[in-house]
Amino acid sequence: MEEISWQDEDVRKGFAAIAQASPFVYGLTNYIAANLSANVLLAVGAGPAIGAASDWTRTFPAGAGGVWINTAGLMSSIEETFTEVARTARAAGTPWVLDPVAVGAGAAEYDAFVKSLLEFRPAIIRGNASELIALGGGAALGKGVETTASSAEAVDAIAAIARATGAVVAVSGPVDYITDGTTTVAVPGGDARLTQVTGAGCSLGALCAAAAAAGNDPFSAARIAHAAYAAAAERAGARTTGTGSFAVALVDELSLLTA
Amino acid sequence: MEEISWQDEDVRKGFAAIAQASPFVYGLTNYIAANLSANVLLAVGAGPAIGAASDWTRTFPAGAGGVWINTAGLMSSIEETFTEVARTARAAGTPWVLDPVAVGAGAAEYDAFVKSLLEFRPAIIRGNASELIALGGGAALGKGVETTASSAEAVDAIAAIARATGAVVAVSGPVDYITDGTTTVAVPGGDARLTQVTGAGCSLGALCAAAAAAGNDPFSAARIAHAAYAAAAERAGARTTGTGSFAVALVDELSLLTA
Amino acid sequence: MEEISWQDEDVRKGFAAIAQASPFVYGLTNYIAANLSANVLLAVGAGPAIGAASDWTRTFPAGAGGVWINTAGLMSSIEETFTEVARTARAAGTPWVLDPVAVGAGAAEYDAFVKSLLEFRPAIIRGNASELIALGGGAALGKGVETTASSAEAVDAIAAIARATGAVVAVSGPVDYITDGTTTVAVPGGDARLTQVTGAGCSLGALCAAAAAAGNDPFSAARIAHAAYAAAAERAGARTTGTGSFAVALVDELSLLTA
Known part of the structure; x- marks a missing residue:
């Protein structure tokens, strides 16, 4: 399996496109992760708006370059509200990212709703x-929101989801894997403390949307976002010990990646 | 009155049990404190989920080891939603922590609702x-959410609440006091800047739930959480000046307490 | 045009009044910015409460010294809920700050609602x-929530709004401008990274409310808040590189301004 990283020229180029395009990226997310997600997008040069305020849900998914x-x-x-945002993004041709937090954790109604959104064809x-x-x-x-399986155990599952839905699918873990259903690539690196920062995964979903909003195709956008995140996490990890400082340093390093 | 601290062997042992058990802890909280609360739980090795998404409220309180x-x-x-979570936790035997933020600040309907939750017997x-x-x-x-009384002035009140409700009751302040209605212990230390970090008290409630979820009885769980928090705050305070850095260092020190 | 800054005696004096009065300040805001807004108010010595919990919306705007x-x-x-808070603040004579986030970004219903709040006469x-x-x-x-115009381009617009509404109006940018419709002052300085910290503008609105709650008239309150914020941002910018550390340092410097 091919390994990709921040060292790859096309990853760096696609990442730099985010700050160049400075795309408007719109998200519906939870209030635990919203602050970090917005700061991650601002750090890389995107312009985020989050939340279902009034008619934002009917207008912003069409005006944005990407949605999560x-x-x-x-x-x-x-x-x-979620259905409306997904439908509007789909109708407008805005690529959107689905982050199915905590699906499979024992809440059957929630799980069923998450799956119903697949109808609107997420890009990632x-x-x-x-x-x-x-x-x-x-x-x-x-x-709850934590995994009890390793990312390697999910490689077959994500390829099957990709083939069934047409989406690019990415699983986070000690090694991240990204697939379009035919080709799967691995993104090693990162830092184990990413699992101790609330919203770190959610923010990676937002970053995927920003990369897509900058004109990268979905498979490239997912690769760019995951490789950049892994590099920033490694750099943050190298200069911090506790989990609080690590979270701050992660945002720092994302903002400095292209410096 | 007995003083307890991080130096106590049973406090350290009960705290270490959190990372060993890595319990799932579920919370309903406000969106100001949600991020810090989740990061505090992740720092100590618990697995938090927060929020009333779909049927999480009917399923997670039963599946979790602790609820706040x-x-x-x-x-x-x-x-x-709150009534449902409290009732479900009570029915499932999941210990739950009540944090009555801003009760008594002038909002009578809010106050009445907070008191109505006592029917579901919080553990802490x-x-x-x-x-x-x-x-x-x-x-x-x-x-508002600030106190105008000192913790020492509340010692009689918390003992009375404990006897009336069967809960362990803890008051935060320059010295924290914890009581089961019969025995009251004091937790000195901490740092005055805890009152300048939004959600610091809320996160302590979440930490009490994590300690209980790891198998500590309610009185032990409250002692462990408060003594660990005080120690982390002291360490954080010793190496920071401003309130922003202090908040980051508090999470750091919680993540490093057992290192 | 007069330039004002943290060097001005009346700015320092009005800012010190916040910690001296320690006013209760109540806000309705979005969950992306709520945490930072509360931490900014706590850093300067105010006591914030945020959110529409139960009857807080009918009671806190009257009990508070300022509302945003x-x-x-x-x-x-x-x-x-928003109408009720604005109406209650107006009826009680509590000065309130309006922060019309993302108005004009393409959501017509949202925009119309924002404008309807002007009926309740915001102070700032x-x-x-x-x-x-x-x-x-x-x-x-x-x-989205980002601007595509410079603050200098808005100088005429803010003076017109001030004259039409009776409010003091302030625009943030490379240079901030504040006007009562007759006199306009400039606040240079700050740091460009303020635009890369989510909620930094929202928190400045909260700080305006705290300054007003401490007894400063609206024009003074806006000047004090903007000049203090610019000074804290400059100091934070001088000792950080990434945007994550900058956000933490901003809160630090606010908490240390009068030290």
């Missing part, structure tokens, strides 16, 4: 191993 | 002095 | 150039 939907956002908006789906194994119809293994 | 309810979360969920109640004096039926003294 | 309303908060509360209105040009009836230029 984190289904844990159901904690502050109703299901119809990202999650942890438990979530993606569950999304693919496998045994539900999640413990 | 911060009533300021009413800013994004209706009363029935924590708050600041104004809140707990008001919860116990005393004069309402709060100024 | 960030209309992006519609992502978690209904329109009537603050925003970026695109927002204030749109609020004044000019061409909608916003890209």
